[in-house]
Amino acid sequence: GQQVMQIPQYQHVQExxxxxxxxxxxxxxxxxxxxxQRPGGHPVFLIQLVKSGEVKKQKRLTFQFxxxxxxxxxxxxxxxxxxxxxxxxxxxxVQGAQKLVFGxxxxxxINP
Amino acid sequence: DVKVTQSSRYLVKRTGEKVFLxxxxxxxHENMFWYRQDPGLGLRLIYFSYDVKMKEKGDIPEGYSVSRxxxxxxxxxxxxxxxxxxxxxxxxxxxxxxTALSGYTFGSGTRLTVV
Numbered sequence: 001g002q003q004v005m006q007i008p009q010y011q012h013v014q015e016x017x018x019x020x021x022x023x024x025x026x027x028x029x030x031x032x033x034x035x036x037q038r039p040g041g042h043p044v045f046l047i048q049l050v051k052s053g054e055v056k057k058q059k060r061l062t063f064q065f066x067x068x069x070x071x072x073x074x075x076x077x078x079x080x081x082x083x084x085x086x087x088x089x090x091x092x093x094v095q096g097a098q099k100l101v102f103g104x105x106x107x108x109x110i111n112p
Numbered sequence: 113d114v115k116v117t118q119s120s121r122y123l124v125k126r127t128g129e130k131v132f133l134x135x136x137x138x139x140x141h142e143n144m145f146w147y148r149q150d151p152g153l154g155l156r157l158i159y160f161s162y163d164v165k166m167k168e169k170g171d172i173p174e175g176y177s178v179s180r181x182x183x184x185x186x187x188x189x190x191x192x193x194x195x196x197x198x199x200x201x202x203x204x205x206x207x208x209x210x211t212a213l214s215g216y217t218f219g220s221g222t223r224l225t226v227v
Contacts, residue, residue, distance in 0.1 A: 033215055042202060043155070045215030088155065090216075098143055098162045098209050099170070100216070104154035 002027050002093040006103030014111050019076040021106035023089035032065055032072045033100060035088040043088060076108075084110050115139075116219040118203050124225045131190040133222050135203030143206045144186035145216070146170075146178065148199040155202065161186055162208070193226045200224075 003026045013019050023032065031050045035043040047056055049065035049072060056063045062075045072091075076083055086107045090100035119134035137144065145160040147170075157170030159178040167178050175197060179187045186205075190197055200223050204216040 031209075031214075035216070042218040042221050043204075043216070045217065048212075048215060092209050099145070099157060099160050099168075100209065102155045102157075104152075 002091075002101050004089060004091050004101045004103040006089055006106055008106055009104065010107050010109075012109045012111065013079055015081060016078050019079050019083070019108055021074050021087050021089075021108075023072045023074075023091070023103050025070045025091050025093070025101075027070070027093050029069050029072075029091040029093060032069075032089055032091045034063060034072075034074055035090065036085050037088065037105070038085045041085075079108070079110050081110050081112055084108060116203055116205050116217050118201075118219040118222050120222050121220065122223050122225075124227060125190075125193050127194060127226055129190075129193045129226075131193050131224070131226075133188040133190075133201055133203075133224070135186045135188070135205075135219055136184055137186075137205040137217070138184065139205060139217065140183070141205035141217070142183070142208055144180065145204040145206075146176075146186065146188045147202045147204065148172070149202055149221075150199050158188065190224075193224075195226050198224060198226045 005024045033048045034046040037043040053067045054065040060077045064073045086105040088105045090102045116137045146158040147155045161167045161180040177189045200221050202221045203219040206216045207213045
């Protein structure tokens with residue numbers, strides 16, 4: 001079945017450094033979504049990407065969807081302590097499928 | 113504010129008990145999902161439903177069943193709880209995948225401990 005791999009599993013940075021997490025699918029995706037889960041919290045939807053090569057920005061966060069629609073990335077510029085948490089990507093594969101397949105997440109910790 | 117509400121934040125049950133986890137959403141979402149989250153294993157889909165009385169197995173349905181009698185309510189049932197079902201259970205809902213508003217809204221989770 002469809003698999004979504006996310007790397008790295010853990011990332012520790014100094015506050016102010018940049019951070020990137022990568023998501024790779026075994027199959028072509030119809031769309032990809034990104035979620036953030038704060039420690040002790042539940043995942044919260046951040047964004048959805050649909051088009052090949054799409055790039056979207058939310059303040060210091062930049063989301064990209066690959067040209068082949070099989071990979072995606074989330075880049076955070078100049079991390080802040082509020083960015084701490086686990087970031088998940090989730091992709092929809094087969095056309096018409098009503099479920100997303102989640103990556104295992106990247107846990108970001110930050111040294112202030 | 114839109115909400116997905118799970119009936120209990122923490123739950124302790126004994127091995128062999130029948131356990132009901134309730135989830136209610138107020139967003140008129142068609143889709144509802146049950147996940148369990150364990151350290152190092154990410155979010156694993158147990159069951160989902162895309163319409164009232166409809167259900168589909170996810171990746172790890174064994175030992176679980178679900179019920180969706182009304183659009184807003186999706187229940188997860190552990191027929192006979194076992195210690196390996198100790199976990200964080202997350203309910204989510206969404207509009208149909210592929211629509212512009214198809215992001216999942218998650219509940220706060222139920223941490224279930226089976227002793």
